[in-house]
Amino acid sequence: MDNRNLIKEITEQVIKNLQEKRLETRTLSPKPQAPSPKPQATRIFIPVGISNHHLHLDKETLSKLFGDGYELTVRNPLSQPGQFAANETVTVIGPKLRALQNVRILGPLRKQTQVEISKTDGIQIGIVPPVVASGNLEGTPGVSLVGPKGAVNLSFGLIRANRHIHISKDDAEKYGIKDGQIVKVKCSSEKAMIFEKCQMRVSENFVTELHLDTDDGNAADLICGDEVEILI
Amino acid sequence: MDNRNLIKEITEQVIKNLQEKRLETRTLSPKPQAPSPKPQATRIFIPVGISNHHLHLDKETLSKLFGDGYELTVRNPLSQPGQFAANETVTVIGPKLRALQNVRILGPLRKQTQVEISKTDGIQIGIVPPVVASGNLEGTPGVSLVGPKGAVNLSFGLIRANRHIHISKDDAEKYGIKDGQIVKVKCSSEKAMIFEKCQMRVSENFVTELHLDTDDGNAADLICGDEVEILI
Numbered sequence: 001m002d003n004r005n006l007i008k009e010i011t012e013q014v015i016k017n018l019q020e021k022r023l024e025t026r027t028l029s030p031k032p033q034a035p036s037p038k039p040q041a042t043r044i045f046i047p048v049g050i051s052n053h054h055l056h057l058d059k060e061t062l063s064k065l066f067g068d069g070y071e072l073t074v075r076n077p078l079s080q081p082g083q084f085a086a087n088e089t090v091t092v093i094g095p096k097l098r099a100l101q102n103v104r105i106l107g108p109l110r111k112q113t114q115v116e117i118s119k120t121d122g123i124q125i126g127i128v129p130p131v132v133a134s135g136n137l138e139g140t141p142g143v144s145l146v147g148p149k150g151a152v153n154l155s156f157g158l159i160r161a162n163r164h165i166h167i168s169k170d171d172a173e174k175y176g177i178k179d180g181q182i183v184k185v186k187c188s189s190e191k192a193m194i195f196e197k198c199q200m201r202v203s204e205n206f207v208t209e210l211h212l213d214t215d216d217g218n219a220a221d222l223i224c225g226d227e228v229e230i231l232i
Numbered sequence: 233m234d235n236r237n238l239i240k241e242i243t244e245q246v247i248k249n250l251q252e253k254r255l256e257t258r259t260l261s262p263k264p265q266a267p268s269p270k271p272q273a274t275r276i277f278i279p280v281g282i283s284n285h286h287l288h289l290d291k292e293t294l295s296k297l298f299g300d301g302y303e304l305t306v307r308n309p310l311s312q313p314g315q316f317a318a319n320e321t322v323t324v325i326g327p328k329l330r331a332l333q334n335v336r337i338l339g340p341l342r343k344q345t346q347v348e349i350s351k352t353d354g355i356q357i358g359i360v361p362p363v364v365a366s367g368n369l370e371g372t373p374g375v376s377l378v379g380p381k382g383a384v385n386l387s388f389g390l391i392r393a394n395r396h397i398h399i400s401k402d403d404a405e406k407y408g409i410k411d412g413q414i415v416k417v418k419c420s421s422e423k424a425m426i427f428e429k430c431q432m433r434v435s436e437n438f439v440t441e442l443h444l445d446t447d448d449g450n451a452a453d454l455i456c457g458d459e460v461e462i463l464i
Contacts (some may be wrong), residue, residue: 119453120352190429191395193428194425196424219452
């Protein structure tokens with residue numbers, strides 16, 4: 001071979017080798033694939049409890065409304081262990097002197113008296129209280145309570161309870177949920193909606209359940225025991 | 233050059249050329265970039281109108297309740313052109329003989345009498361009607377109406393109105409919305425939520441507005457005129 005032919009042959013060989021190499025690389029590469037599906041997240045369904053307006057009393061307020069030494073009597077137990085609806089009710093009077101009648105007391109007694117109503121109730125009695133977590137009573141408005149043995153003018157304690165989910169410690173661990181975490185909840189009723197700003201409350205004493213007021217429950221066409229889905 | 237040296241030189245030359253080629257290709261390629269952001273979708277914000285329980289009357293029912301030849305009088309115009317709240321109200325009585333008092337009539341008269349209440353109202357009077365679009369009265373329950381000159385027992389016409397959005401033809405075209413389309417609506421109040429199953433209603437006579445009943449409005453802590461966002 002003369003130099004010219006030799007150059008040609010070598011060049012062709014180099015190119016051929018490179019092409020084969022490229023082909024081999026292609027063949028060995030994993031096939032292009034659709035992105036692998038994300039692992040299916042566990043979907044979390046829980047039952048709903050809808051709370052009509054109600055109140056929790058401290059010992060002093062109970063005495064003023066029902067008489068010294070009076071004790072609440074159990075009408076029926078509630079889903080959270082140890083909690084009960086009492087047979088006793090009171091009348092709640094707002095600043096326009098309009099009333100909510102037969103507002104049920106929930107037991108047992110607490111350290112602070114707290115009256116929980118919906119916005120619809122608030123419009124009826126002329127005062128719409130803020131949305132707060134149970135027990136956060138600082139700065140909340142007062143209201144008057146009338147019982148069979150007396151009346152009390154509360155200087156604070158009227159609230160709309162925030163949406164919250166009682167969750168057992170076991171369930172919280174299972175689903176990786178932290179106490180105080182804010183989640184969304186989806187319901188698929190005739191009036192489907194997604195509730196935002198639902199606060200998780202974890203305790204080993206809790207039965208897992210979403211608590212809504214009657215405005216939320218009626219707006220979403222839910223009844224107690226309906227299942228809803230937590231969206232984290 | 234002997235053949236060996238020639239081969240070496242040619243090979244080096246080929247490799248050099250290939251490297252230069254690769255470098256050139258790299259330099260000319262567009263820089264690797266983050267995926268270009270999706271074009272920002274137009275966000276659609278509209279005001280809310282919250283409808284308390286109310287009713288629309290046909291001519292015959294108006295006569296029975298208010299007397300022959302009676303005509304409604306205008307209390308105030310509503311946001312939709314030509315519609316008004318009348319000074320006249322009636323009492324609505326459910327199957328348990330419990331009443332909703334001072335239920336306002338909206339004018340003008342319609343071909344069919346229709347009574348629109350919330351679930352909260354329904355629980356109060358002992359009957360919770362189905363959620364339907366205005367005018368779809370087949371299979372709906374009846375209710376009793378009492379006016380100053382007489383009472384009427386309707387055999388149908390009690391409804392919960394579905395969530396719906398009045399939208400002007402211009403706005404519908406601008407946003408690519410079709411009559412009858414179902415959308416979601418997000419509100420960002422203290423009790424934030426997303427309403428599903430909201431029906432679009434397109435007309436050149438409409439002013440763009442979401443219509444909710446008082447359960448939805450109070451659950452989401454909205455008042456008339458608040459802005460919400462349509463999610464398509």
